[in-house]
Amino acid sequence: MNKKAIYFRYILISTLFIILVSLNYFHEEIMSFVPFFPNFLLPIFSIIVVIVTAYLLLQKELDVDNLKYQFLTIATHKFRTPLTAIKWITSSLTKEVTHEEKANFLRQIDVSVNRLMEVVDILTGLARFDHRMEYAYETTWIRQMIDVSLDKYVPEYKEKNISFSITADPEIPLVIIDKRKIQFVIDALFENAIRYSPPGGQIEISLRRKDQYVVFSIKDHGIGIGRNEISNLFKRYWRSNESKAAFPDGMGLSLAMVKEIIKRHHGNIWAESKGKGAGTTFFIKFPIAHTKMKRVTLNKVQGL
Structure with missing residues (x-):
């Protein structure tokens, strides 16, 4: 478990503890604010609040995990095509080829490498969430x-x-x-x-x-x-x-x-x-x- 995950769980436990303590401490105020609220339901209400809070906080962590999975999925998919092209070209270079064909193959390798760099840039933006991707506009x-x-x-x-x-x-x-x-x-x-x-x-x-x-x-x-x-x-x-x-x-x-x-x-x-x-x-x-x-x-x- 990395430091970020440990920190998140610490915050989660602390938040739930604070909620329980607060509900217990302000018990009388809550009952006076809602006079018809049955006293025996307060513990149940406290548990429901804690569960809902825990769910919402854990959902955020799951969203982060989902983003990581999404990143890896797209990376695997997008890297496959240029890498396949490079493999195909290098296999062709093992055969006898003319100087012109060799120059063309090298140019295609350069194109594929540039494409890999472009995909890295896009995926970097995705890893930082879509709405935070940086854009450099030109005509x-x-x-x-x-x-x-x-x-x-x-x-x-x-x-x-x-x-x-x-x-x-x-x-x-x-x-x-x-x-x-x-x-x-x-x-x-x-x-x-x-x-x-x-x-x-x-x-x-x-x-x-x-x-x-x-x-x-x-x-x-x-x-x-x-x-x-x-x-x-x-x-x-x-x-x-x-x-x-x-x-x-x-x-x-x-x-x-x-x-x-x-x-x-x-x-x-x-x-x-x-x-x-x-x-x-x-x-x-x-x-x-x-x-x-x-x-x-x-x-x-x-x-x-």
């Missing part, structure tokens, strides 16, 4: 981040023989985002689409301007989701029965984190599906980085 193009994700997932979509199609408006405005956090978001949606796509499937990516927003979407043709279940998609720990059957090791945490990150960007994320077996499309709306909007957004950021 950038979403298209560049899509290309980064495409490079990261080469081993995964090649293994399943998945093809990508990208359609984008000729001119896509800048957006104000935390690049690492949004890269995490796009990576999570890429990983989700690849995971639930059938072998030989296709993933469709779109980038459009709509009014004062840049709208990113990614569509797969995988297991889909029932319309009555869409509202649960971004809840922590929720997974559809089909998802559990296909990938039992998942925990239903990534999309909850994604939603929180998009919320902090003053954007919106949602999903659409025509039903089970019909695939799923995720949409994200990012506010365009107008000069005026940029100033307002940055002011909000400084106040976080």
Whole structure:
């Protein structure tokens, strides 16, 4: 048992003791305040108060333990993909390869290592509770981040023989985002689409301007989701029965984190599906980085 746990239990026992002593000491005052309160019920009332207090305090400790478990679960899940990529690349390097192929492999290793660092940053924020994650906003193009994700997932979509199609408006405005956090978001949606796509499937990516927003979407043709279940998609720990059957090791945490990150960007994320077996499309709306909007957004950021 660590020092923090010992300290917590000391506080818990002390608090319960103080409650019991106080109830006993102020026995007469309590009875005069509630004259019709039966005297014999006071000990029972005291026990109930102590039990409720103990439950509430212990619940806080359980929440901390749950957060630790959540951290380890996401860490295991998120580290697996880049580590698999590195393993695949290093295995390829043991064979005879051209100088150009070797340079490309080394570049992919660098991309995977950078991805691991990004995941560490995100998980560090999660360990400090979601609402305390630090954000560093800057102007950038979403298209560049899509290309980064495409490079990261080469081993995964090649293994399943998945093809990508990208359609984008000729001119896509800048957006104000935390690049690492949004890269995490796009990576999570890429990983989700690849995971639930059938072998030989296709993933469709779109980038459009709509009014004062840049709208990113990614569509797969995988297991889909029932319309009555869409509202649960971004809840922590929720997974559809089909998802559990296909990938039992998942925990239903990534999309909850994604939603929180998009919320902090003053954007919106949602999903659409025509039903089970019909695939799923995720949409994200990012506010365009107008000069005026940029100033307002940055002011909000400084106040976080």
